[in-house]
Amino acid sequence: MTWRLKGSVEKVLPWFIPLLLLIGWQTLSWMGTIPERILPAPTQIIVAAYELMGTGELYDHMSISLGRALAGFLIGGIIGFLFGLFNGIFRFADLLFDTSIQMLRNIPHLALIPLVILWFGIGETSKVFLVALGVLFPVYINTYHGIKSVDKKLIEMGKAYGLKGKELFFHVILPGAMSSILVGIRFSLGVMWLTLIVAETISAQTGIGYMAMNAREFMQMDVIVLSIVIYALFGKLSDVIARYFEGKLLKWDR
Amino acid sequence: MKKVETQGMNVSLNSIEKRYDQRNVLEGLDLKIEEGEFVAIVGKSGCGKSTLLRLIAGLENSNGGTIELDGNTLSGLNEQARMMFQDGRLLPWKRVKDNVCLGLSSAGSKEKAIQALEQVGLKDRLDDYPSQLSGGQKQRVALARALVHDPSLLLLDEPLGALDALTRIEMQGLIESLWEQRKFTAILVTHDVEEAVAIADRVILIDNGKISINQPIHLPRPRQRTNPDFSMYVEEILARIMNRKSKNHYSIVVNQESPIIS
Numbered sequence: 001m002t003w004r005l006k007g008s009v010e011k012v013l014p015w016f017i018p019l020l021l022l023i024g025w026q027t028l029s030w031m032g033t034i035p036e037r038i039l040p041a042p043t044q045i046i047v048a049a050y051e052l053m054g055t056g057e058l059y060d061h062m063s064i065s066l067g068r069a070l071a072g073f074l075i076g077g078i079i080g081f082l083f084g085l086f087n088g089i090f091r092f093a094d095l096l097f098d099t100s101i102q103m104l105r106n107i108p109h110l111a112l113i114p115l116v117i118l119w120f121g122i123g124e125t126s127k128v129f130l131v132a133l134g135v136l137f138p139v140y141i142n143t144y145h146g147i148k149s150v151d152k153k154l155i156e157m158g159k160a161y162g163l164k165g166k167e168l169f170f171h172v173i174l175p176g177a178m179s180s181i182l183v184g185i186r187f188s189l190g191v192m193w194l195t196l197i198v199a200e201t202i203s204a205q206t207g208i209g210y211m212a213m214n215a216r217e218f219m220q221m222d223v224i225v226l227s228i229v230i231y232a233l234f235g236k237l238s239d240v241i242a243r244y245f246e247g248k249l250l251k252w253d254r
Numbered sequence: 255m256k257k258v259e260t261q262g263m264n265v266s267l268n269s270i271e272k273r274y275d276q277r278n279v280l281e282g283l284d285l286k287i288e289e290g291e292f293v294a295i296v297g298k299s300g301c302g303k304s305t306l307l308r309l310i311a312g313l314e315n316s317n318g319g320t321i322e323l324d325g326n327t328l329s330g331l332n333e334q335a336r337m338m339f340q341d342g343r344l345l346p347w348k349r350v351k352d353n354v355c356l357g358l359s360s361a362g363s364k365e366k367a368i369q370a371l372e373q374v375g376l377k378d379r380l381d382d383y384p385s386q387l388s389g390g391q392k393q394r395v396a397l398a399r400a401l402v403h404d405p406s407l408l409l410l411d412e413p414l415g416a417l418d419a420l421t422r423i424e425m426q427g428l429i430e431s432l433w434e435q436r437k438f439t440a441i442l443v444t445h446d447v448e449e450a451v452a453i454a455d456r457v458i459l460i461d462n463g464k465i466s467i468n469q470p471i472h473l474p475r476p477r478q479r480t481n482p483d484f485s486m487y488v489e490e491i492l493a494r495i496m497n498r499k500s501k502n503h504y505s506i507v508v509n510q511e512s513p514i515i516s
């Protein structure tokens with residue numbers, strides 16, 4: 001038996017447990033059960049955010065992190081997408097590049113951090129490079145796979161109806177590969193944030209990760225937790241954006 | 255815009271051979287189809303019916319023999335032919351009207367698509383996605399998509415195979431009436447002998463890579479399935495497919511030129 005719930009209840013219910021946890025956390029902090037040096041209260045984090053916003057520090061760090069994420073994502077995503085496209089469509093490119101890319105894919109990109117620091121220092125290049133590298137492979141794999149697995153019968157149909165080259169690509173192949181490509185993009189957004197967090201935490205002089213590491217030196221628990229919350233919000237935001245585009249591009253797929 | 259009357263096309267297959275990996279599918283198949291004729295092809299699964307249609311559509315090359323269309327040897331895609339497939343093969347990401355417009359040059363394509371959909375009785379579903387349609391409706395869209403090009407040759411590869419009996423009879427009527435209006439040449443592959451006899455001028459059986467019967471159907475249209483002659487045709491052809499002797503006294507002669515039932 002399924003329970004029929006009113007629309008408003010369906011909207012609110014998923015937030016019930018998070019809200020309860022938040023209230024519990026706040027209460028326990030007030031009562032002193034959770035010591036401040038272990039985990040500051042939600043209100044303290046809000047205050048910290050407010051103060052950092054006042055000095056403009058928070059905005060600077062956030063925009064720098066966001067810029068790195070975007071730059072790395074675009075560079076890696078576009079390279080991965082193009083390679084996936086060409087290797088998926090052209091047999092020659094496939095034979096020439098795929099094996100090499102599959103080999104490189106097996107290197108965990110975060111293992112390259114020491115090398116990347118030696119190559120590029122701890123400036124912007126190293127962060128953008130690492131993010132791009134991390135994003136490239138999931139986008140590549142899913143684009144490649146998406147194109148390879150477009151229904152051969154639909155391609156044959158397209159040819160029978162006189163489509164070729166560009167038309168066949170835009171009417172049949174690309175839309176057929178789209179859901180797989182979007183899976184790759186969703187996944188790579190996760191990789192993007194993870195890579196950025198690690199890179200900024202290990203070596204940076206700006207950005208959210210740096211803010212957290214810097215706060216650690218001064219035992220500013222509220223700022224550390226704030227950084228984590230900001231990363232989580234960024235992650236959630238990119239997921240929402242990705243879902244929005246999925247809904248738009250795959251609205252035929254119900 | 256008034257529909258121009260489409261002319262059919264002569265199709266002549268001369269000792270067509272087709273192999274896949276050393277396995278012969280078609281072995282010296284000969285067939286002549288008159289302009290405006292409706293031919294049905296039957297035969298066991300895997301005997302090469304779809305392969306034959308793909309060859310005529312120019313989607314594949316034969317390993318021997320020639321295909322002539324109105325006297326011209328086919329090479330490359332057959333531009334004047336349109337194919338309708340069993341599984342419809344609509345593009346799921348395009349709305350009905352955009353599916354029908356596929357491959358049309360843009361000028362006036364919207365109007366043509368609407369007109370074609372009107373002819374198959376689906377004018378009110380223009381903006382739906384294929385996933386919102388029933389099996390029969392999808393095939394109507396596929397039919398509209400084929401006809402919008404005014405093909406002089408319509409190739410139908412078991413287009414009704416997946417439909418329920420009632421929808422199938424309805425669709426047979428639709429295909430027949432569109433063919434009568436527009437006079438294109440039609441080649442219908444079907445596994446339903448009754449369907450073949452109901453709709454075609456001639457029924458052809460492919461066996462062992464060749465044509466083993468070539469049976470004109472001399473029944474007046476519209477054809478009544480209750481007509482005893484109708485059942486006789488069906489039974490004869492079925493008997494031949496199953497390689498058994500029919501219990502009728504008639505037997506269809508293998509020789510293409512002189513079928514016994516006439």
Ligand SMILES: Nc1ncnc2c1ncn2[C@@H]1O[C@H](COP(=O)(O)OP(=O)(O)O)[C@@H](O)[C@H]1O
Nearest residue numbers: 274275279297298299300301302303304305306
């Ligand atoms: N692209 C292909 N590659 C290899 N074998 C094929 C291919 N297409 C068809 N065949 C083979 O050719 C034979 C005839 O196939 P087909 O024309 O689809 O049969 P039918 O439509 O009469 O059921 C089958 O044995 C099938 O396995």
Ligand SMILES: [Mg+2]
Nearest residue numbers: 303304305411
């Ligand atoms: Mg077939």
